[in-house]
Amino acid sequence: MNWDIVIGLEVHTRLNTRTKLFSSSLNAYGAEPNTQANLVDLGYPGVLPVMNEEAVRLATRLGLAIGAEIDQASRMARKNYFYPDLSKGYQISQDDRPIVNNGSLSISTNDGEKTIRILRAHLEEDAGKSTHSFRPNQSGIDFNRAGTPLLEIVTEPDFCNATEVITYLKKLHHLVRYLGISDANMQEGSFRCDVNISLKPKGSDTLGTRAEIKNINSFRFIEQAIHHETERQAELLESGQSVVQETRLYDADKNETRSMRSKENAHDYRYFPDPDLLPILISQADIDHEKQGMPELPWLRAKRFSESYALSDELIESLLRDRHHADLFESILQENPDLPAKLVANWICVELQAIAQRFNSSLLDSPLNATRITELLSLLHKDTLSSSGAKTIAEALWESTATPSELMSKLNLAQLSNDDDLLSIIKIIINNNPEQAQDFRDGKTKLMAFFVGQVMKASKGSANPKRTTELIRKLLSA
Amino acid sequence: MLHHRSLMQLHDSLKSGEFSSLELTTHYLNRIKQLDGTLNSIITVSEDIALEQAKEADQRIADGKASALTGLPILHKDIFCTKGIKTSCGSRMLDNFVSPYNAFVVQQCQEAGMVMLGKSNMDEFAMGSSNENSFYGPVHNPWALNNIPGGSSGGSAAAVAARLTPIATGTDTGGSIRQPAALCGITGLKPSYGRVSRYGMIAYASSLDQAGPMAQSAEDCAMLLQTMAGHDPRDSTCSKQKVPDYLASLGESIKGKRIGLPKEYFSEHLDSHIADTIHAVAKQLESLGATLHEVSLPNTCIAPPAYYVLAPAECSANLARFDGVRFGYRCEDPKDLNDLYERSRSEGFGPEVKRRILTGTYVLSSGYYDAYYLKAQAIKQSITEGFLSVFNNNIDCLLTPTAPSTAFPLGNKVDDPIAMYLSDIYTIAVNLAGLPALSMPAGFDHAGLPIGAQLIGPHWSEAMLLNVAHQYQKTTDWHQQIPDFADSINT
Numbered sequence: 001m002n003w004d005i006v007i008g009l010e011v012h013t014r015l016n017t018r019t020k021l022f023s024s025s026l027n028a029y030g031a032e033p034n035t036q037a038n039l040v041d042l043g044y045p046g047v048l049p050v051m052n053e054e055a056v057r058l059a060t061r062l063g064l065a066i067g068a069e070i071d072q073a074s075r076m077a078r079k080n081y082f083y084p085d086l087s088k089g090y091q092i093s094q095d096d097r098p099i100v101n102n103g104s105l106s107i108s109t110n111d112g113e114k115t116i117r118i119l120r121a122h123l124e125e126d127a128g129k130s131t132h133s134f135r136p137n138q139s140g141i142d143f144n145r146a147g148t149p150l151l152e153i154v155t156e157p158d159f160c161n162a163t164e165v166i167t168y169l170k171k172l173h174h175l176v177r178y179l180g181i182s183d184a185n186m187q188e189g190s191f192r193c194d195v196n197i198s199l200k201p202k203g204s205d206t207l208g209t210r211a212e213i214k215n216i217n218s219f220r221f222i223e224q225a226i227h228h229e230t231e232r233q234a235e236l237l238e239s240g241q242s243v244v245q246e247t248r249l250y251d252a253d254k255n256e257t258r259s260m261r262s263k264e265n266a267h268d269y270r271y272f273p274d275p276d277l278l279p280i281l282i283s284q285a286d287i288d289h290e291k292q293g294m295p296e297l298p299w300l301r302a303k304r305f306s307e308s309y310a311l312s313d314e315l316i317e318s319l320l321r322d323r324h325h326a327d328l329f330e331s332i333l334q335e336n337p338d339l340p341a342k343l344v345a346n347w348i349c350v351e352l353q354a355i356a357q358r359f360n361s362s363l364l365d366s367p368l369n370a371t372r373i374t375e376l377l378s379l380l381h382k383d384t385l386s387s388s389g390a391k392t393i394a395e396a397l398w399e400s401t402a403t404p405s406e407l408m409s410k411l412n413l414a415q416l417s418n419d420d421d422l423l424s425i426i427k428i429i430i431n432n433n434p435e436q437a438q439d440f441r442d443g444k445t446k447l448m449a450f451f452v453g454q455v456m457k458a459s460k461g462s463a464n465p466k467r468t469t470e471l472i473r474k475l476l477s478a
Numbered sequence: 479m480l481h482h483r484s485l486m487q488l489h490d491s492l493k494s495g496e497f498s499s500l501e502l503t504t505h506y507l508n509r510i511k512q513l514d515g516t517l518n519s520i521i522t523v524s525e526d527i528a529l530e531q532a533k534e535a536d537q538r539i540a541d542g543k544a545s546a547l548t549g550l551p552i553l554h555k556d557i558f559c560t561k562g563i564k565t566s567c568g569s570r571m572l573d574n575f576v577s578p579y580n581a582f583v584v585q586q587c588q589e590a591g592m593v594m595l596g597k598s599n600m601d602e603f604a605m606g607s608s609n610e611n612s613f614y615g616p617v618h619n620p621w622a623l624n625n626i627p628g629g630s631s632g633g634s635a636a637a638v639a640a641r642l643t644p645i646a647t648g649t650d651t652g653g654s655i656r657q658p659a660a661l662c663g664i665t666g667l668k669p670s671y672g673r674v675s676r677y678g679m680i681a682y683a684s685s686l687d688q689a690g691p692m693a694q695s696a697e698d699c700a701m702l703l704q705t706m707a708g709h710d711p712r713d714s715t716c717s718k719q720k721v722p723d724y725l726a727s728l729g730e731s732i733k734g735k736r737i738g739l740p741k742e743y744f745s746e747h748l749d750s751h752i753a754d755t756i757h758a759v760a761k762q763l764e765s766l767g768a769t770l771h772e773v774s775l776p777n778t779c780i781a782p783p784a785y786y787v788l789a790p791a792e793c794s795a796n797l798a799r800f801d802g803v804r805f806g807y808r809c810e811d812p813k814d815l816n817d818l819y820e821r822s823r824s825e826g827f828g829p830e831v832k833r834r835i836l837t838g839t840y841v842l843s844s845g846y847y848d849a850y851y852l853k854a855q856a857i858k859q860s861i862t863e864g865f866l867s868v869f870n871n872n873i874d875c876l877l878t879p880t881a882p883s884t885a886f887p888l889g890n891k892v893d894d895p896i897a898m899y900l901s902d903i904y905t906i907a908v909n910l911a912g913l914p915a916l917s918m919p920a921g922f923d924h925a926g927l928p929i930g931a932q933l934i935g936p937h938w939s940e941a942m943l944l945n946v947a948h949q950y951q952k953t954t955d956w957h958q959q960i961p962d963f964a965d966s967i968n969t
Binding site: 039042043051090268271272278 | 684
């Protein structure tokens, strides 16, 4: 029997706020255990949560980017369950009034564009982290993560296969990073995915029983988990058994999913509105302000780049991978519209990236701003600099406050492109090598390399090789 | 007899140098030592802190930097977190808990230069109407030692009545300031919800909890409220509404004030002596120029059931943090995690707290939420609208009894939770509507037990309520009556 696969996703992405969702503790990863947990995070008696406005703004931003409705009076709710790393005995989340409703994201599939409906996105606090390898017979709890802000983005069951899932996840992952909503670092758990999967007979309208696979934090594992779970369910159904509604864990080492909690043992979370927090009021002016501050969405920008600059899709994708790179690209072209777009894009995505990697850094954190890069590329474009000279200077720029021109003189990298100067050198070389000149004239054109080499030597490498070649050919064919 | 003086009089004496804060503090500490063994109104006496703060206050007075409250002793209900000394909330669960920070109210009093005498006894986690639900044993009513003082702020009420402190703080979720104030013959004010920050006040039912002053008179309440009230960014539900000068308006005439008497508060179930007493208060207010009007609040009788859904629902979540993991009581030798949870909570909480946690868990459960929680929210809304429509109809404030009976004997209702819950029948609706209300002494029953009259006003009308009560107290002396117990020793 053939099956249709039905998949829905819940993505938890950690918001890029300075402090936690309800407390003044820092929202940062990697600190010593329990050094970023204050009394609010620890759920001490008498303390109260205070809403982080920045988190509300970032959630609104995502909502606008996916064309969703923003609830102008959403509210927080308490989700009750006991666990040692859940300090208050309840998680502050959203239930019946999430901040973001009914958005969508369109993905490219083999059958063309497909719209994935996003049911909702809601704000919630993360829990702490239990560690069981802490000491023999003891567990440890790190509350640094407790109270960090998450946005849970929930789709409708609109995916038919793992490829669509991964395409969507990559697009969403890129979007939240691009918009500065989240750093979405998967290793650090800042972008985690729960997958709901069910099977139904091909063409059927009735959804099957679903299993939820929790907390998978790499694209590869998600793909593997979907394949595995699909096979498991198909085997069950084809052998006349049924799928149990349950939560399953994916074990990447064994490439299998296993049961964590069945429906009978499912929590009754007893949601109710959190009386410590007022409804989150967002005015139309707040929404308009957020809209105005919203950067051009990456898919719209890609379309514009393709239309205005005739760049390859690959190069555009590469430019847009990091919003700073795309911004640099446009600033440079604005400073010097004569520069070829492809040259600029290549330098940003390839040459400068290579240097950044050597410095273990990024363009954003480097002293290379649009003005300095524009000057550098203009020198290259005018042939005042050779390509290798430009690379040398780019590297020097990383550790210097001098301008590219200053560095060029300092490092003696200016290219000799002036015809009179070049001709005077070339004439001497030809006079000093009459035999080779004759051989060249007789058709031994391979000797061009010899003449160029001699000119380079004589000019201490500063001769523009392209012009030099042209001039030699002109002189020897006359 | 220093302790017969009001807070205002004590302030004047400190200012004039008649005695020092240290002398005054020592006087009250002595009274506590001699009398509180009988009353059990205080869980922790903070003598060292009190003496230290008194010395600082004297210095401040000498330096001319004193505020109205500098040097005056105060007792805090043990629900307010106090840095450095135990904050038990009347529970075994927190018997070992020393808060690392001060509640907003405690901090405000401290900054004003007040002297903390200690922490008062209370019903466990503020759940109760008789103060019999305390891990530290019941409080005795100074007017009749075999009777209850009311609850949950029973310790604060008894201590003020017995003049173990000139003033105290309390909290009120369903009547916990007003009912014990009535039963102990003192004045207590529950401010509008959001008037006083809840930061550092251990939560029972977050949407109803409100801190307020418990004192000998409306004037004294006004002095303390001035310091307690105000915006605190750490409590999102705390209002930014401007705090008026509560003392400034006390002296205003109440001529022309329209006072409503809601007929549902005077049903045949009300003790006739209490009814007569409240009508006498009405007559007195009328003689001061107010006018009396019968009004109706038809939803009054459904306030208690709504309250006993909403408050337990919130408490079931608020008390989940007491799990034996990070602070508070932890059972001996837990077998595993569930055992740790189950036994720490079973052994750490008393029966009334467990009853409300279970009730709250039930009403929030899947399948019951709409029938209980949402229904109760709807009732809350309709009760609020009922009050507002009366106030919008040109009624300035309401006059009602505070409690349906005077202080009953200890043990009388402990086996009958429903009867106990009805002790709050006249106070609960006010919390559901978030309104301010105060209770003031209005007379005594045949057994010589105090009767309280309740004044209820629209949101943010604390100044008006204090004004009406003060005018009443200027022309009566019920609030100056002191139980013989208070003068049973020679200090």
